[in-house]
Amino acid sequence: MTPPAIPLSAKARRTGDQPISYFMQQAIENPDLISLAAGLVDEESLPAAAVREALDGLLADPADARAALQYGTTPGLASLRRQVLDRYLAAEGVAAGEVNLSADDVVITTGSQQLLYLVGELLLDPGDVVLTEAPSYFVHHGLLTSHGARIVPVAMDDDGLDVDALEGRLQALERQGELGRVKLIYVCDYYQNPSGRTLGLERRRRLVEVTRRYGRQHRILVLEDAAYRELRFEGDDLPGVKRFDPTNDLVIYTSTFSKPCAPGLKTGFGILPRGLTAPLLRLKGNHDFGSNNLTQHVIDRLLASGAYDRHLTDLRAAYLRKRDAMLRALEREFGDVPGATWTRPTGGLYVWLSLPRHLDTGPNGRLLEEALREGVLYVPGEFCHAEGEGAPLPTWEARLCYGVATAEEIDEAIRRLRRAAGRVMVSRDAQRSAHAKPQAAAANR
């Protein structure tokens, strides 16, 4: 006897599959395929020796071993939270008092993903509005939809989020009487996932100013996702958006040890405005009453010993080489394709490729089919766009990740992508000329 249906919650019914899952499966099933899709990190440089050394030291000390194997606390290991804060302050070049921060404002989470989830859960009721960059991190779109939020995309350019466009959106929402539903503005402001772009200095200042201005009646918060900040391989570090919130009221700052150290340690953190920490910890208490304690102790040691920073130096050099390999290959393969452009990230893992508009990069488009046949995979750009305010989604973009593939593989992958694009373009040209003749004949009549 078939049992009756399971009545799922409204939230579960809102929660769809991540569109990327299908593509990940492709990559697993086809070992010859070079994936520029997965946002994994460089395999060769994973810090196995450093982690082993930290663990050996930890587990050889009876008191430390006991502390690491026993339960931790919901906010996370105190010494790690202290080090997170100190590193943040050092990066910003400020003292804790100048930005109204203490280690009590730091929460350790199961990757920064959990922080993103908890912030959404903390602030969002169904129908609330979150403004995001367009394009934006597609996994975050998924969780916003799960929370029932309405995503309002805001244009960006090579200088990151267009703050004028943001203000225009907020104005429009105010006119429509919907400003009260706006809870959060999400930016990935360093070497953005998916575009590789960085938010300019002046825009950082203005983002906080605009947020504060439109948040006069109820507080609107900025969620600054700085996951890639430490992966800077060119240029100067920029102050965080949070730096322009010296009273610590408006900006939630989050980052992770996954990308700059090891995803397998699954540890991230948030630095939270006063008043947000306690309710967020109440939620986290229900989720897990604290993230993995052992790996918090490992990271605490890696930071304290300097092994983390030494690893970071190597990693930045590795990603610079791989980014260069990708840019060189793109220039060689797509330099002659009219309308093809791509970003030149100075850190992080991603290049954003924009193709001639007739080249549909989407999951049902010809290009992806040909790319899979050639043995290369990318993330269709449309996955990174939320349904906008009536405007059709761009369908000619792709996220290319140089994180996991080797420099040689990246070179070969771009070559394959060009062959795939070439076949689509050729068949289109052939169709065009087939269509062109009767039209020309008609014109001659």
Next chain:
Amino acid sequence: MTPPAIPLSAKARRTGDQPISYFMQQAIENPDLISLAAGLVDEESLPAAAVREALDGLLADPADARAALQYGTTPGLASLRRQVLDRYLAAEGVAAGEVNLSADDVVITTGSQQLLYLVGELLLDPGDVVLTEAPSYFVHHGLLTSHGARIVPVAMDDDGLDVDALEGRLQALERQGELGRVKLIYVCDYYQNPSGRTLGLERRRRLVEVTRRYGRQHRILVLEDAAYRELRFEGDDLPGVKRFDPTNDLVIYTSTFSKPCAPGLKTGFGILPRGLTAPLLRLKGNHDFGSNNLTQHVIDRLLASGAYDRHLTDLRAAYLRKRDAMLRALEREFGDVPGATWTRPTGGLYVWLSLPRHLDTGPNGRLLEEALREGVLYVPGEFCHAEGEGAPLPTWEARLCYGVATAEEIDEAIRRLRRAAGRVMVSRDAQRSAHAKPQAAAANR
């Protein structure tokens, strides 16, 4: 200028502090205090050497190290899920096909707490009903309240959940037209937290039968929390409630590696009915797209090498000694207190103490005040009771954990508790006799 209020979500507003937090803080601030409150595990027996060995092996192998430090997958490490299933099947003495299970039905989570949270999130809308044992695990009460669920407590006795009482509750809910809101029945069926009681064999069978009968219109699920199952130190293992659901439709089974191995590894799992795994993984994908990968690899090795089972043998012996120390001390100190009774767990970490009804164990009662003065802490029993259907909460019970204190400390803690109880009883007797005299005089008139 003070910024305006942060508008929290309805869920965040429903989410209160865990009542236990205050008591944990007491324990931290007073190092002389012996805590029988915290559900921590024995410190001496934490498997530091075994974990170190597993990690050394793991990180010395370049391919394994890479796999453990890279991203994992949302359901968790495939070989670990396979081992979890195999161990479960071996405990039940069945083949996978007989109970309609495969490793795809296993999900690895951030402790079993995350599984409990996800199950609630998956099934519960505000106003839905969850039936629980009375008393029940107070942290679970907290998350149910956060999800907006209505908790309906069901009586239990020394044989665990009273399934007749459960059926009575379901009948009443049906009469009230509320059966459609019943989504879940939660049982901690081995050495229950907080009572130490185990659900009897025949009741296990009947629990599934009753659930199936009342779930004819929509599916009602059972959440079987077997967190303490492996900590059996006396008697035979009983089949899980899930064993009586051979089509794998009704019972969610969850357990953890925290209690039997190390809480710091923060790894638990669920074995889920068909049809539930995919939507649960969609939620988990948003939470963290997979729990800590490194510790999953560690546990996978501990299980495969036999180190886990060797540790378990030692641990069971340690907890048996500590349970004996607690029972001996209770007999010595409370054997002469009329009305005082306590449970005799055959596994797990908890004894449930029931005192004469006039001894208020609550957070504002005299006993707790005296106990803190003596230097001993317990969990007030009322924390483990949800507001029932009009019936007043029992206020004379306490959860005593023999997990973390040594046998000597346990002995001393019970001595202190008896002194505290003694002072409350003496002062009550004094009050009584002060009151008794005029009453006697009145009676003599």
